[in-house]
Amino acid sequence: MLGLTKKDSTLLLVVFGLVMLAPFILNPFPEGSAMAQFNAGYPDLMQRFLIFGIFAIGFNLLFGLTGYLSFGHAAFLGVGSYAAIWSMKLVTLNVIPGILLAIAIAGAFSLLVGFVSLRRSGIYFSILTLAFAQMSYALAYSVLTPITGGETGLQIKNTDNPLFGALNPGEIGRANLFGLEMNSSFELNVGNWLFTFNLGYYIAAVFMLIAFYMSIRIFRSPFGMMLRAVKSNQQRMNYTGLTPKRYTLSAFVISGMYAGLAGGLMVAMDTQVGPERMFWTASGEVVIMTILGGAGTLMGPVLGAGFIKYLENIVSKINKDILHEWFAFLPDGLEDVLVTMVYPFVGKGWHLTMGILFMLVVIFLPGGLVEGGQRMAKLFRRNKAADAQDAASKPAE
Amino acid sequence: MDQIIVQILNGLDKGSAYALIALGLTIIFGTLGVVNFAHGALFMMGAFCAVVTSKILSASHKVVDPTRTDFLGNPMQVDTFYVQDFFGMAAGQAIMDWAVPIAILFAIPVMILVGFAMERGLIKHFYKRPHADQILVTFGLALVIGELIKYFFGANPIQTPAPPAFTGSLDFGVFLGYEANTIMYPYWRLIYFFFSAIIIAAVFAFLQFTTFGMVVRAGMADRETVGLLGIDIDKRFTFMFGLAAAVAGLAGVMYAPIVAPNYSMGLDFLVLSFVVVVVGGMGSLPGAVAAGFLLGILESFASMPVMVDLLPGINQIIIYLVAIVILLTRPRGLMGRKGVMED
């Protein structure tokens, strides 16, 4: 189906199902219940899953396949965002041109950065991307302020009058898809459950599914094989008549375009942008997501992005009161001890937890969640096989 | 001309910090072959050693002073410092004032221990793993350390002043024949510069003149052969890591009065220090030091108002521009060994 193998088609369909049904799946707890805080089915968060999923899928094409570790991809996300918002301020509030412009500009920028950075490899390459990322951030923050709005960033103002906006003077434009407003939602109440269906989310979903599909195609293509060859043995590639650098640069630009798409979608959802989007630690976040999920795999980046964003949402909301609720069944002294022990890792301590999780993954499970899943499946199969063997050997007794 | 001297002086303290951090980074990369993204965090830990020392020394308790009353008519509760109880008013005050230099004594063993723990606990498992993995795990560690500091010390910078004796400025210009008050340089920054110079000299002397140092230098040049010679390079590596951590920590301790320590210091200095190491030449100790000072001074020059007017924001990006240019034209840096990391 669509040129994919049976296995890949199934994977795509599963992801399609999950994404389309997310408003249901992510809101399993009734409103007002104690567990309702673990619901993730609201538009903001669901959109973030998809947007970072796209970012991570693109990053994975570069890092997962070729092994080149870039710390600069947040710059492409930022550039995409800036491009999109200018399109919406000047040309039209329709999100599609903005998103397309974001992809194009981010792609061009990544071509420039990639061309320069790939003159070296390994750690030199990583440091070059780091230098570019910081430079971009500094440029956005204090140098190119007319374009970027400096520290405060940009947003849609009531003084903006896009070419195809048909706005009344003083009216603040709203992002839309050919007229339909992005944040228009449809809420469905079934008993005590609340499900929200948001236009912006589904637009992002369409882009994400296309992005995911394309990544499958790339993985299974000769081009994808060449990228893995880059990671494996560049010398042999060279002496086989190939130019590893051009392949890597292509992967770099493609991943830059994915980042640009993510940036454009961010603006489509939430019409603002600021320079902090480009700080190198934001690049670090996508690195963490990809590795946590499983670098070099198809599902890895998607899993990683979802996992991190979900945990971030949940863990950040846990505060001392909630902890006390949880441990209330314990005797007071013990309860307090446990709360004090757990407290640094929740709420604002989310980044600490993320850092520790990341380290654990790099040290013990470098293949991420995908590897973890595969190992568990093996254990399960081995138990099944052992059971079967036992059953088979019994009659022989 | 006097402006140029002012800028050079201005660049020296940041340059010294860069040089020390880069020195430690290069030792780790040169001996262990490990890329340590947590090195900026070590610098930060040193700065917080100063904070902790300062806090401990200014610990106080409330004592009732029957001779005074507060506005309600009750006996006054006075904050009295433990050190003053112990050593008397004058000596106690002096101890508190000199918290930062005293912190050096505290920082050295702490940072060496931290270095040992890091190397034995984490880094040594990553010797054989690819550079990308090393970067990732130390990056994770840097994040964790930063977050822990944020948890214990809060998100705001903590002012840690230098001893009052050093709060003034030296009239530097007078030495060079200028009129008084043309070139002023804060005492503490001058001390910092000399302090770094001493540390750098000590490290070089150690590497040059001791047997241990010779083995380490041999290991930097060719680790395999040294191992084959039956020398237990592992223990020496642990020590070197501890040494590098201590150097970074000391750079941080004395830097605390210059820039108030805060939890993002580690990552801020990390990017810059890697840029410095790369400009100096990865694996070259003199290169790291030279590049540190050079880039510090360069940054200072780029911050001159005339420069910022000409090219707005140049001070922010100058270091990165230089790094990019050097990485492209001369990848082994100013003094790097040929063949190190070349394509």
Add this chain to the structure above:
Amino acid sequence: MAILSVKGVNKRFGGLQALGDVNLDVQENTVHAIIGPNGAGKSTLLNVLVGKLIPDSGSVMFDGQSVLGRKPHEINQMGISRVFQTPEIFGDLNVMENMLIPCFAKRDGAFRMHAIESIRHEKDMIEKAEEMLAEVNMLEKREMQASSMSRGDKRRLEMAMCLVQEPRLLLLDEPTAGMARADTENTIQLLKDIRTKRGITMAIIEHDMNVVFSLAERITVLAQGTPLVEDTPDNIKGHPKVREAYLGEAQV
């Protein structure tokens, strides 16, 4: 007809004359071995032949075109394939993928943005790869990860990867270095088979005399950077100058 023609090549490193006035012709459809004691300049010469080192003077012509200073992928596209001392294969990929890559490279050139096609639809390429794998008896191992194979198998795979591109010249850099007896024998047999079946020109840099005398049709002996003798294996065998170069003194 000399397919590879080295004329007057000199290379100096500081005070050391690594290569001095090297003249060498590799005739088409022969196996030409280059031997010599350690430090004779074999590696230096090889690096010149593959474009890695540019000599101070002299020329290296392959099929009438200069090889000097060319990038490795250009060297390959000219028709020269290279086998390394330590087998250079794509360790992370499986055997089939290893074989597919040179097939694609030969068909598509140095770079092609074939990101939309699927490998499994490229029937021609798969067929070609399977044929080659069958020829070297590796077809059953097609799903194996290349890095998990024995050294002998890796060497086999590497040679097959070179051959599938139908090179005009196969350059072998100490192909049996570090190999156990059995593997060496297998490699020699493999090379003999390749020779008879494909009539390919080979230039071998080798240390192992057994390998050299089993395969070579022509031998050049290098000593101290310059060719000492060039002749047939029989004539080289008892040559006093050759013995002198290897042992350091004349043996009567």
